[in-house]
Amino acid sequence: MNTKFFQNIYKHPLITPSDLNVIIKCHQKVHFKKAEFILKIGDQANDYYLIENGILRSFVYDYNGNEITTNFHCPNDISTEYASLFQRQASNENIMAITDGLAWKITYDLFQKLFHQNNGFREWGRSWLSQQLFISTQRAIEMHTKSAKDRYIQLIQNNPQIVQNAPIKHIATYLGITDTSLSRIRKEIL
Amino acid sequence: MNTKFFQNIYKHPLITPSDLNVIIKCHQKVHFKKAEFILKIGDQANDYYLIENGILRSFVYDYNGNEITTNFHCPNDISTEYASLFQRQASNENIMAITDGLAWKITYDLFQKLFHQNNGFREWGRSWLSQQLFISTQRAIEMHTKSAKDRYIQLIQNNPQIVQNAPIKHIATYLGITDTSLSRIRKEIL
DNA sequence: GGTAAGTCTTGCCATATGACAGGAAATACC
DNA sequence: GGTATTTCCTGTCATATGGCAAGACTTACC
Numbered sequence: 001m002n003t004k005f006f007q008n009i010y011k012h013p014l015i016t017p018s019d020l021n022v023i024i025k026c027h028q029k030v031h032f033k034k035a036e037f038i039l040k041i042g043d044q045a046n047d048y049y050l051i052e053n054g055i056l057r058s059f060v061y062d063y064n065g066n067e068i069t070t071n072f073h074c075p076n077d078i079s080t081e082y083a084s085l086f087q088r089q090a091s092n093e094n095i096m097a098i099t100d101g102l103a104w105k106i107t108y109d110l111f112q113k114l115f116h117q118n119n120g121f122r123e124w125g126r127s128w129l130s131q132q133l134f135i136s137t138q139r140a141i142e143m144h145t146k147s148a149k150d151r152y153i154q155l156i157q158n159n160p161q162i163v164q165n166a167p168i169k170h171i172a173t174y175l176g177i178t179d180t181s182l183s184r185i186r187k188e189i190l
Numbered sequence: 191m192n193t194k195f196f197q198n199i200y201k202h203p204l205i206t207p208s209d210l211n212v213i214i215k216c217h218q219k220v221h222f223k224k225a226e227f228i229l230k231i232g233d234q235a236n237d238y239y240l241i242e243n244g245i246l247r248s249f250v251y252d253y254n255g256n257e258i259t260t261n262f263h264c265p266n267d268i269s270t271e272y273a274s275l276f277q278r279q280a281s282n283e284n285i286m287a288i289t290d291g292l293a294w295k296i297t298y299d300l301f302q303k304l305f306h307q308n309n310g311f312r313e314w315g316r317s318w319l320s321q322q323l324f325i326s327t328q329r330a331i332e333m334h335t336k337s338a339k340d341r342y343i344q345l346i347q348n349n350p351q352i353v354q355n356a357p358i359k360h361i362a363t364y365l366g367i368t369d370t371s372l373s374r375i376r377k378e379i380l
Numbered sequence: 381g382g383t384a385a386g387t388c389t390t391g392c393c394a395t396a397t398g399a400c401a402g403g404a405a406a407t408a409c410c
Numbered sequence: 411g412g413t414a415t416t417t418c419c420t421g422t423c424a425t426a427t428g429g430c431a432a433g434a435c436t437t438a439c440c
Contacts, residue, residue, distance in 0.1 A: 060331060062331075062335040063335065068331060068334075068335060070327060070330070070331060082320040082323045082324060083320055083321065083323070083324035085320075086316055086317060086319075086320035087317055087320055087321065087324075092324075115312075115316075116309070116312075119306070122305075122306075122312070125316070126276055126305075126315070126316070126319065127276060127277055129276075129316065129319040129320060129323065130272040130273055130275075130276035130277055130319060131273065131277065132323055133272045133273070133319065133322055133323050133326060134272065134273035134277075134282075136323060136326040136327055136330060137260060137326055139330055140260070140326060140329055140330040140333060141250060141252075141258060141260060143330060143333050143334060143366070144258075144333060144366030144367075145252040145253065145258060147426080148426080148427080149426095167386095167387070167388090168387075168388065169387080169388090176333070176334035177426095177427070177428085178427075178428060178429080179387090179388075179389095180388095180389085180390085180427085180428070180429080180430090181426080181427055181428070182388095183388060183389050183390080184389085184390085184427090186388095186389090187389080187390090337396080338396080338397080339396095357416090357417070357418090358417075358418065359417080359418090367396095367397070367398085368397075368398060368399080369417090369418075369419095370397085370398070370399080370400090370418095370419085370420085371396080371397055371398070373418060373419050373420080374397090374419085374420080376418095376419090377419075377420085
């Protein structure tokens with residue numbers, strides 16, 4: 001059990017070391033394999049995953065049935081479908097592994113218990129949600145203030161592991177373009 | 191004091207009528223005027239607003255200094271900058287009134303108090319945040335799966351009040367296009 | 381090792397949107 | 411009421427990206 005790993009994710013001034021121990025105990029080790037589904041559209045998310053290594057990807061389908069990658073989840077990220085987990089609804093996203101990997105999952109019930117029992121965890125939870133909201137808003141803004149090329153360069157700089165491991169077609173839809181265009185952008189960058 | 195108004199916003203199975211009364215008492219009436227700043231970039235958000243009537247708009251600046259509208263806030267919406275309010279940081283968005291209006295605000299301290307004292311309010315809060323996150327994600331997806339024209343038509347259908355009250359340039363940046371293009375789209379739709 | 385399946389690149393042409401600038405129309409202001 | 415300001419529309423041309431299809435290349439599999 002790698003305490004540093006959890007410490008890094010559950011970082012909040014109100015979470016004490018003994019809180020952290022309680023929190024850690026609520027997690028369960030999970031190995032995942034490339035191409036494995038972690039969550040399917042229509043199912044209810046029952047847990048969230050702290051990724052220790054490997055990469056996940058969440059995606060939806062557009063009106064033509066094409067996969068649109070909405071997010072990549074890398075080591076030290078938390079992966080889940082918020083609306084499904086926290087509002088107990090059917091998921092509207094798929095989550096699938098694009099590499100083999102290792103994660104720690106926590107169930108909704110245990111999350112719920114911690115959330116109500118532990119003040120620090122509660123604050124952390126709210127802060128994390130609002131942080132995710134901020135990231136999501138930023139992304140929406142960059143989707144139309146930056147060119148596809150700039151967004152790709154930014155991805156290379158911030159998440160080289162994604163660029164190295166994910167197939168071009170998934171990166172392309174994440175960037176909001178076709179694989180054809182991304183291929184041209186790559187050529188241009190060289 | 192319009193109870194129905196609050197009831198509609200603070201709708202959650204775990205919020206009892208007496209909870210609701212406590213919650214309502216924490217709010218304070220605020221009138222706002224067209225072009226008034228509710229929040230400025232760099233300031234810390236200290237409250238959130240339940241809008242009873244009128245429209246607010248939040249916006250950022252792109253790398254060229256142009257205003258980009260990130261959101262409109264209509265009657266029965268809650269308006270704030272989440273990251274600033276909940277993570278006690280400087281805001282990275284401006285919020286400005288585009289019409290005169292009336293809102294009810296609640297301060298961070300009172301929100302915080304309710305959040306820790308009241309189970310139903312806490313659940314509502316988390317549910318609301320994850321709902322916002324869902325909306326934000328949906329918007330990011332639609333920004334590249336739908337054409338600007340479709341997004342505009344959708345806006346007309348879902349939020350006619352915005353189309354009627356906001357100047358074209360603000361609607362355009364919200365849709366991710368220029369006012370020139372929006373003008374052409376409007377012409378085409380007729 | 382050979383076939384099949386999937387992945388990436390490239391060429392051609394179409395289209396949506398942007399940049400800029402001029403003008404019309406509406407609105408604000410003294 | 412008249413000037414200034416803002417808002418909106420429109421024309422021309424440039425550019426980014428898409429759609430489609432062919433081919434090269436890689437990977438998986440029996």
